[in-house]
Structures are given as structure tokens and as C-alpha cells.
Amino acid sequence: MFERDYRDMAAGLLMAATGGFVAIYASTQYNLGTFRNMGPGMFPMLAGSVLVFLGGLLAVTAFFRAGPMPKIRISTPIFILASIAAFALLIRNFGMLPAVLAVTLIASLAELKMRPVSLVLLAAGLCLMTWLIFPLGLGLNIPMLRWPF
Amino acid sequence: MDILANVSLGLATALTPVNLLYCFLGVFLGTVVGVIPGIGVLTAISLLFPLTFYLEPTTALIMLAGVWYGTGYGGRTASILLNIPGSAANAVTCLDGYPMARQGRAGVALFMTTMASFFGGCVGILVLMLFSPIIASYALSFGSAEYFALMVLGLVAASTISEGSAIKALGMVVLGIIFGTVGMDSQTASARFTFGMLDLLDGLSLIALAMGIFGVAEIIASVRRVDGGEVLDAKVSWASMKPTRDDVKRSWFPVMRGSTIGTLFGTLPGTGPSVASFMAYAIEKRIAGQPERFGKGAIEGVMAPESADNAAEQTSFIPTLSLGIPGSATMALMLGALMIHGIAPGPSLINDQPALFWGLIMSFWIGNVLLVILNVPLIGLWVKLLTIPYHLLYPSVLVFICIGAYSVGYSAFDVWMVVFFGLLGYVMRIFAMPAAPMLLGFVLGPLMEEHFRRAMLYSRGDFATFVERPISAVIVALTFALLVWTVWTGIRRARTRRNTEMDDGLTQS
Incomplete structure (x- = not known):
């Protein structure tokens, strides 16, 4: 057992990082368009932003609870x-x-x-x-x- | 009579030699993978998935569905004889099935649960036949806004109701949706997230993804853990299967209650057979006259969950076939098989493809009868299967995964994708991230994007369209209520945990 849930903190940060990358990559590389007429970048940008939010939420809640030690096979x-x-x-x-x-x-x-x-x-x-x-x-x-x- | 015409059309489709053959193949393989612990139903379906490219869509679906409900029959064998669930839905059956086997009543348990499974399956198919057309005809009036809202509700329900962290499951849904955007954008034809790789233009392969996150990750987690254990009382003769009059008398009501619970939970997204069989057991135990008999070989404790399991397996087809919205990863793969053949899932499916819909449903009857035949006289064969050591099994599964992934497009790139998703699947297991929601998101993602873009185009970019249209508003409200409920129970659980920790601290000091 860990005193804090480091496993879920890492998972949340990884999720947020992935979402951040997707959102930034989509909005810089592809055309976002408008909400009325969306370009190829809009939907991935929104999905990436939701992932940033969920990852952040997971990491924050994990900070305030104890967590199990993951078993990793190499x-x-x-x-x-x-x-x-x-x-x-x-x-x-x-x-x-x-x-x-x-x-x-x-x-x-x-x-x-x-x-x-x-x-x-x-x-x-x-x-x-x-x-x-x-x-x-x-x-x-x-x-x-x-x-x- | 409308329904008679449909039934005869379905029977005519299901009884063609090819469809019968693949129905048999499906339920046979389903029983095999159900019996063997360490190979789940999703691994089996993704292994057989490449075959669907060479088959008619109806035949392909009949086979894949056979694997799905076949595991419901096979899974209890390991539960009863080994005390290890053959598949997740049969975990509760261990509680009373294994004690029954230790009392020398393994034969009775195996025979009676086959009957329970059959009964549950029949109830499920009847409900499926009666309600799918009604729901579909109601849903025909849905526009893009309703569809998008319904998909969000389905995904949110699937992530929040299933066990484990709702945040993680939702995150995996979104990750799946993101994976679904890789490749050519269907509306503007621009490449997304391909990073210059031509192989990615067609999008990520559903087969490679399913094989990686389920098959390969499951093997990595099971090697040197699962092994052909000691089979208890492997002799299961005809005579030993004969139930006493008391057994039969005790079984009627649990089977009926179990089937009802299974039918209900099968239709809801995120619940499915595992939750249904668990609920059926819990209810049986609560209303029992002598609850202390449970866990010591009470026949009610195996009959109710097994009938619930099979009823839920059949009714999980209701949202998939009538709305085009899968409630579980397995159903998402069924939908994927349809889409590969260019058949758009949705409420118009039943009217546009009556032979497919009714043929599939009629094949369920045939498959369930086949399963009873396979499971009662041939039970000795399945018991022997339990003794195959895992160290021979998993390299074979890997070989079939590799060839299956390769054979779809004769592309080594697809095999590399299996490596990638296998690694991802294992990393997700380390972090206790569920894999099933990711597959759901991956399959539904492109449909969601299409409906979202269309709904926003019609509303001229106004988000209010999702709450102004009455049906869509109800769905959004349900989704919102589900989220609030999840947050509330999450906070309450955290608070009680903290309180008990504090109590522990007080008593220790």
C-alpha cells in the first residue's frame, strides 16, 4: 500500500498528457472550423480536452487517498x-x-x-x-x- | 400474421446449411473458450473476427453471437469443478457450484445449470423478439441530435454502472473515441493523426485493437498464473446427473426470478451478464427461507445466476440491433462486423435487413438447442479440456492472433498494431484501467462525430439543440442524472471509508 494513490496519480497525469497532446495537435495541425461547420480538428480537439479534464480529476482525487502498489511484470x-x-x-x-x-x-x-x-x-x-x-x-x-x- | 412471416423468414435463413454450420462452430468454440479459464469471450471473438471478412454478414453475426452465448454455457464447468470461473459472468456460480461438486453432486450441478441456462436463454430470446421491433419503430423518428445524445448516454451508463472507477472508464471511452478519429476524416477527406504513415489512412484496425487490448494483455497477465488445476471428481456419468425431486422443486422459482433479472440487466448498457448473475444470486440469498444454506451447495445459488447470465446474453442484443447502440464491448464487436460489410446499424436495420435480423434471432433458438446437446452428453469432453496446461494453450492463441491480424489485409503493419495495443492493454491493466469502454468508444466514436457534426450543422452551431428537442432533452437529463448520482455515491463512499479509517485509528490508539 502507498500512503497516496500514486498509481492513479500517474494514470491521471498520463491521461491528461495524452489528451493535451491530442487537443493541441488537432487545433494546430488541422482546421477547427466553426461549431456550425466543423473542420477535421474540432471533434478530436474537444475529445482531447475532455480527456485532460478527466485525467486531471483522477490525479487530484488520487492525491487524497491511499492506493495499492501495482504489480508489474517485466x-x-x-x-x-x-x-x-x-x-x-x-x-x-x-x-x-x-x-x-x-x-x-x-x-x-x-x-x-x-x-x-x-x-x-x-x-x-x-x-x-x-x-x-x-x-x-x-x-x-x-x-x-x-x-x- | 406479421410475426409468423418474420419467424418463417428467420427460420429459412437460419436453417441454410452454411448458417447452421457456422452457428454450430460458434457455439462449439464458445463452449470451448468458456470452459477454459484465461481465454475470455472477447479474445475468442476477436480471434474469429477476421473470418467475418469472408462470410456473408448474417453468417458472420450468427457465428460471433454463438461464441458469445456459448461461453455462458461453458463458463460454469470450470466454476463448478475447479472453483475458478471460466468467464467473469460465472464467478458467482463458484459459491455454490463448487461445494455441490465437493459433495459429489457435480453431475447434478452441471445438468441442472444447463437447463437453467437454456430456460434463461429462451426467456431472453422471446423478449428480444417482442421488444426489438417496437423499440426500433419508435426510434425511427430520431434525428442526429437524439442519436448523439443517446450514444453519450450509452457510453456514460456503460462507464459509470460497471464496477471500478467511473472516471477511469470514462477516460478510456474518450481515449477510444480519439483512436477512432485516426485516419481519413469522412467529411473533409483530410488525414488525421496519421503522422505520415500511409497504413494509418484507413484508420486503426478494430481487429488489431481488440486482439491487443483483450487477447494479448490477457495472456501477459495469465502466463505462469493460470494452470490446468486439479479437476475435482472428473467422472461425470449419466446417472450422476439425475437431480432429486427436491432439487427440481427448489429450482423453479430461482430460475424464473433469475431469468427476469437477467432479461432486465441485459438490456441496460454497462451491466450485462456479470452484474445480472451477481444480482440474481444476491436476491436469491436475501429472500431465501434459510440463507445459511447458501455457500454450502444450495441448488438455488447456481440456478438463479446461470439463468440470469444467459437471459442477459440474449437481451443485450436489444439495444444493439434496435438502436445501433452497443452496451458492452462484445456487442461493439458485433456492430463492427456489421459495419465492415457496409451495413449501417440503427433502427432501420430491422426493416432494411429483415433476413439478417430474424435469421440471427432464429439462430439463437437453434444455437441454444445445440448447446444443450453439446453440454449434456458431451460433458466428459469439456472436463478433459480443463486439464490442458496453459503453457501449451497460450502460444497457440498467439499464433492464431498473429495470423488472424495478418490475414485481413496481408499487412505486417496490422501485426505491429497488435504489438502496440498489446503493450497498451498491459499498461492499462497495471493502472487498473478497464479495456472494454475503450473498445466501445472506438466503435461508436466515428458515428458520434458524424451525428454531432450533422446536428450542429442543422442547428446552425447552437448547442441548445440537444436540450430543445424533447426526446434529446430527456436523454440529456438522464445522462446528467447518472453523472450526478455517480459523483454523489463516489463522495459518500470516500466519506464512509475515511470514517472507518478514523474508527480504526481510534480503536488502535
């Missing part, structure tokens, strides 16, 4: 997000097989435990399954293997 999000990023990097140039293998391998590392046998079985099973479902079953035009060089 390694898990890194592995999980890296596995998706690996898919994004591999899919166009190398095809589906390497991409699926990369996702399975990197995502499994998030367990922080190596299970070589089950990992190999899982990867093989997923490759087979995605091949059966996507190119074969649904007729998607995604090559299984590709060599860009």
Missing part, C-alpha cells in the same frame, strides 16, 4: 510482445512456417522454464494446424516458406 510482456513482433518481421519475407515457429518459441520462453519435448511437439502441431486451416481450409494466399535472397 519479462512476460517482453517475451509475449517480442514473439508477435517476430511474426511481423518474418511473415512477408520468409513465409508462415518460420513465423509460426518464432512465435511459439519466443512466447514459450515467457514460462521461464524449458520443456524441450513439449515445445517441439507444440511447434510441430501448430505448424501442421495452421497449414491445414489457413492455406488449405480457408484458401488464404499465404506462402508457407519463402526465401527472399
Whole structure:
């Protein structure tokens, strides 16, 4: 427990900052127009301003109350997000097989435990399954293997 | 008879082989994800969402809806056997379902709750059939001002009634609306918030957003936490399912009360199945002759919430289909599926697309019957599913998320968007910011902007239009009352908390 709700204070400030950025960016970069005939910038500017207000309100109320300490996981999000990023990097140039293998391998590392046998079985099973479902079953035009060089 | 013609049209649509197949696929997958803790209904629907691009809109909606009410059936399996809710709406079922299983009555609990779910589902569908056309015909006279006011009311209600901080939920709605403005402005064709990226001109991908903030964030939070636990008394035979005469006698009224509560709460924005099942349990316990039986395996304690859960799942389609205003994130995804096919949601939907509307509703009957068949004889299969370890499950889900996001436009950029929204979704979880309101805002945002701009154009820039038109004025007043009520309860809660803290301080010193 914190004496003050620092988690919600940070959340409120982040919200207000995001809203402020949106409102300022929209009103400087895009045409606001008039209320009768609104330009592309008006609605985002209003929405951003509301977000500034709500974020400020959250931060202020959080200042006057005790709050819980958030539990933050570091390694898990890194592995999980890296596995998706690996898919994004591999899919166009190398095809589906390497991409699926990369996702399975990197995502499994998030367990922080190596299970070589089950990992190999899982990867093989997923490759087979995605091949059966996507190119074969649904007729998607995604090559299984590709060599860009 | 008008309704007979509609019903037969709906049946003709729902009974085509393709629609039957996808209805079965939907309820089957719904049961699967309902059974497995750590994969929620929103993850499942966003996983299947890319498929809707290749399907007729009616078929797509039948499938997605099947997943939605299918989880209501599957979710109680884990609640009863593991004491872990398979989905949020089944959390209360643990309270009496697990004690029943420990008394060796798991079979009875599973069988009877299937019947409760079916009964609740039927009541919900009947109300949906009777009231949607009435509400829609009333709403046909709405102009842009009414629509904008109604959307604001829907979003405010969804954020303030649901549990947790109302400020945070409202903030997430607004953030969703802001995300919805990214891309080409529909009226002036100027690019907004694209920062020079051509891929952003079409706007952010709804699929990437839903997969990121629900699917990926849920996995990040569940890895090394959820695991195939020990299943209690996994043998569920036919004989063990047979309820005693006492069980049946005790169940009638709770099921009827539960269905009524579920029907009511399903239609309100922000409440939905979770609140409905919780309320049904609370009321059952309050009016019970022997409240001390609750929590120790009282059959009323599983029947009422399960029927409420399924009734609410069906009636949540009422505002979505008759007004075009979704009350929950799942309904927002249904609306998104319609919009992808160029169908404008709103009160004219029932008249313009009768085959879609009545076909979808008739598919609910078929789906509910399929679910009873799936859940009673095949219960052993679902119990086995509970033993699949999570470390095999989540990499598979990630693979399907990646391919699903990629397959929509064969664009690696969409996969990068999943990474972005996955990170955002996890950061939001750290700060205890709810993700569902953001999706609601994202889907409704562009519609809100369109109606806002049109209403202001008609009124020549005068904001008074929202309070001068009578229907719009009532809606604005309701919204305002809801906000005042939220602030008031918030202040009262803070004050009682401070008082109890002071009392604690006094007794300690």
C-alpha cells in the first residue's frame, strides 16, 4: 500500500498528457472550423480536452487517498510482445512456417522454464494446424516458406 | 400474421446449411473458450473476427453471437469443478457450484445449470423478439441530435454502472473515441493523426485493437498464473446427473426470478451478464427461507445466476440491433462486423435487413438447442479440456492472433498494431484501467462525430439543440442524472471509508 494513490496519480497525469497532446495537435495541425461547420480538428480537439479534464480529476482525487502498489511484470510482456513482433518481421519475407515457429518459441520462453519435448511437439502441431486451416481450409494466399535472397 | 412471416423468414435463413454450420462452430468454440479459464469471450471473438471478412454478414453475426452465448454455457464447468470461473459472468456460480461438486453432486450441478441456462436463454430470446421491433419503430423518428445524445448516454451508463472507477472508464471511452478519429476524416477527406504513415489512412484496425487490448494483455497477465488445476471428481456419468425431486422443486422459482433479472440487466448498457448473475444470486440469498444454506451447495445459488447470465446474453442484443447502440464491448464487436460489410446499424436495420435480423434471432433458438446437446452428453469432453496446461494453450492463441491480424489485409503493419495495443492493454491493466469502454468508444466514436457534426450543422452551431428537442432533452437529463448520482455515491463512499479509517485509528490508539 502507498500512503497516496500514486498509481492513479500517474494514470491521471498520463491521461491528461495524452489528451493535451491530442487537443493541441488537432487545433494546430488541422482546421477547427466553426461549431456550425466543423473542420477535421474540432471533434478530436474537444475529445482531447475532455480527456485532460478527466485525467486531471483522477490525479487530484488520487492525491487524497491511499492506493495499492501495482504489480508489474517485466519479462512476460517482453517475451509475449517480442514473439508477435517476430511474426511481423518474418511473415512477408520468409513465409508462415518460420513465423509460426518464432512465435511459439519466443512466447514459450515467457514460462521461464524449458520443456524441450513439449515445445517441439507444440511447434510441430501448430505448424501442421495452421497449414491445414489457413492455406488449405480457408484458401488464404499465404506462402508457407519463402526465401527472399 | 406479421410475426409468423418474420419467424418463417428467420427460420429459412437460419436453417441454410452454411448458417447452421457456422452457428454450430460458434457455439462449439464458445463452449470451448468458456470452459477454459484465461481465454475470455472477447479474445475468442476477436480471434474469429477476421473470418467475418469472408462470410456473408448474417453468417458472420450468427457465428460471433454463438461464441458469445456459448461461453455462458461453458463458463460454469470450470466454476463448478475447479472453483475458478471460466468467464467473469460465472464467478458467482463458484459459491455454490463448487461445494455441490465437493459433495459429489457435480453431475447434478452441471445438468441442472444447463437447463437453467437454456430456460434463461429462451426467456431472453422471446423478449428480444417482442421488444426489438417496437423499440426500433419508435426510434425511427430520431434525428442526429437524439442519436448523439443517446450514444453519450450509452457510453456514460456503460462507464459509470460497471464496477471500478467511473472516471477511469470514462477516460478510456474518450481515449477510444480519439483512436477512432485516426485516419481519413469522412467529411473533409483530410488525414488525421496519421503522422505520415500511409497504413494509418484507413484508420486503426478494430481487429488489431481488440486482439491487443483483450487477447494479448490477457495472456501477459495469465502466463505462469493460470494452470490446468486439479479437476475435482472428473467422472461425470449419466446417472450422476439425475437431480432429486427436491432439487427440481427448489429450482423453479430461482430460475424464473433469475431469468427476469437477467432479461432486465441485459438490456441496460454497462451491466450485462456479470452484474445480472451477481444480482440474481444476491436476491436469491436475501429472500431465501434459510440463507445459511447458501455457500454450502444450495441448488438455488447456481440456478438463479446461470439463468440470469444467459437471459442477459440474449437481451443485450436489444439495444444493439434496435438502436445501433452497443452496451458492452462484445456487442461493439458485433456492430463492427456489421459495419465492415457496409451495413449501417440503427433502427432501420430491422426493416432494411429483415433476413439478417430474424435469421440471427432464429439462430439463437437453434444455437441454444445445440448447446444443450453439446453440454449434456458431451460433458466428459469439456472436463478433459480443463486439464490442458496453459503453457501449451497460450502460444497457440498467439499464433492464431498473429495470423488472424495478418490475414485481413496481408499487412505486417496490422501485426505491429497488435504489438502496440498489446503493450497498451498491459499498461492499462497495471493502472487498473478497464479495456472494454475503450473498445466501445472506438466503435461508436466515428458515428458520434458524424451525428454531432450533422446536428450542429442543422442547428446552425447552437448547442441548445440537444436540450430543445424533447426526446434529446430527456436523454440529456438522464445522462446528467447518472453523472450526478455517480459523483454523489463516489463522495459518500470516500466519506464512509475515511470514517472507518478514523474508527480504526481510534480503536488502535
